[in-house]
Amino acid sequence: MANVSVKTLQDLKEQGEKFCCITAYDATFSRLISEAGAETMLVGDSLGMVLQGHESTVPVTIDDMAYHTASVARGNRGAMIMADMPFMSYATAEQAMVNATSLMQAGAQMVKMEGGTWLSGTIEKLVERGIPVCAHLGLTPQSVNVFGGYRVQGRTPKGAKSILADAVEIQDAGASLLVLECVPSELATDISEKLTIPVIGIGAGPGTDAQVLVMHDMLGLAEHNARFVENFMAGADSIQEALAAFVAAVKSGAYPRPEQAYS
Ligand code: KIV
Numbered sequence: 113m114a115n116v117s118v119k120t121l122q123d124l125k126e127q128g129e130k131f132c133c134i135t136a137y138d139a140t141f142s143r144l145i146s147e148a149g150a151e152t153m154l155v156g157d158s159l160g161m162v163l164q165g166h167e168s169t170v171p172v173t174i175d176d177m178a179y180h181t182a183s184v185a186r187g188n189r190g191a192m193i194m195a196d197m198p199f200m201s202y203a204t205a206e207q208a209m210v211n212a213t214s215l216m217q218a219g220a221q222m223v224k225m226e227g228g229t230w231l232s233g234t235i236e237k238l239v240e241r242g243i244p245v246c247a248h249l250g251l252t253p254q255s256v257n258v259f260g261g262y263r264v265q266g267r268t269p270k271g272a273k274s275i276l277a278d279a280v281e282i283q284d285a286g287a288s289l290l291v292l293e294c295v296p297s298e299l300a301t302d303i304s305e306k307l308t309i310p311v312i313g314i315g316a317g318p319g320t321d322a323q324v325l326v327m328h329d330m331l332g333l334a335e336h337n338a339r340f341v342e343n344f345m346a347g348a349d350s351i352q353e354a355l356a357a358f359v360a361a362v363k364s365g366a367y368p369r370p371e372q373a374y375s
Contacts, residue, residue, distance in 0.1 A: 113190040116151045118222065118244050118288045121192070124151070125310040125321045132362040133194075133312055133324035134355065137163055137180045139187030141327060146191040148355035152312075153188070154224065154324060155181045157196040157254070162328040169253050172198040174211045178218040185219025194246050194289075195220035199254045205234040212243045224291065226252035228278025232285035239286035247282040249275050250316065251294035262338075264315070264374045266295040279303045279311075291324065292316045294338075297373035315340035317373035323362045330358050340372045 114120075124131050133152040136142045137159045145153055159180055160172035174197075181195040195215040202208035202225050212223045223238070224246040225231055235245045250265045259265075266272045276299070279290055290311045292300050297317025304311040304320045313320030315338060325341065328334055331354055332343035344361075348354035361367035 113146065113149060113151075115190045116192040118192065121151060121289065121310050121322075125308075130363050130365060131310070131322040132359045133322060134330065134358065135159075135324070135326045136184045136187075136193075137327075138183045142184040142187030142191075143189055144352055145327070145355055146187075146189040148352065149359045150191055150355070152192045152194060152322075152324075153184060155184050155193065155195040155220065156326065157198045158326050160198075162326060162334075168256050169196075170199045170257070172196075174198055174201045174214055177201075178214045181215050181218040181220050188219075192222065193220050194222045194224050197223050197225045202231070202234060205237045208234045208238060209241065212238055216243055222246055222288065224248055224289075226254050228275070229281050232281050235282060235285040235287050239288075244288045245286065246289035246291060246312075247279075247287045248291040248293065249278050249282075249295075250292045253293075262294070264294045264296070266299045267374075272296070272299045275299065276303055276306070279307060283307050283309050292320060294340075294374065296375050297370075298375070313368075315374060318365060318368050318370065323367065325358065330354070339374070340368055342367060342372065 131151040134145045134150045135156040136153040157169040157172040160166040160169045201211040222244040226248040266275045294315040300316035301319025310321040312322040314324045329341045332345040344354040344358045
């Protein structure tokens, strides 16, 4: 696969072609995921849960993220690498600048931050200084203690309106991508159609421009799975086959199915 850039993803959206993202945390899986044809890999702060065994992503530090980003960068075969900015590492624009620099220097090509309107000034500053940003809206796991659990967001007219307004604002601030997590399918489709930047969905139905899953979930390793998770190891003879099956299912539109979405 030729090296994927933010422009590749933008072109795919304009051509109406779906693309794929899988979380990666180490060099071996980075190689396998990028060889399977996923255009992007996310070094997710989900590593706090799936690697470190925490109850949430809150305990993850910038040093954890930089370590795993560097490992993923060493195994990568051409995918674009996004790295999560962990809890409180972007509470101010100044903190964001320092911490995003660590992740970019570890090998990320983009950083991801959870939040909408309040983040727009920080997004502008990072982009001005050469750091591409992916924003994350809907169920933002770092705010689990505010939500009181992992709950679908944007189900009320007020909630949906606020997520749409945030999405427009972060695009206007210069974000290159948006992750939408656990929102009703109809809202995600509407936002994907209204925005010019690509929207990557997780638990957001089939109408987004791309899909992301946590690797451990799509390989059937989780103890409990949300409705949108599919185990791609079922029927596969190897991890490589399962990864390729996920990439193919996203690109063809076979994943996610309507019953895997929220309303
Ligand atoms: O940390 C992560 O893996 C994520 C995905 C769930 C989008 O943010």
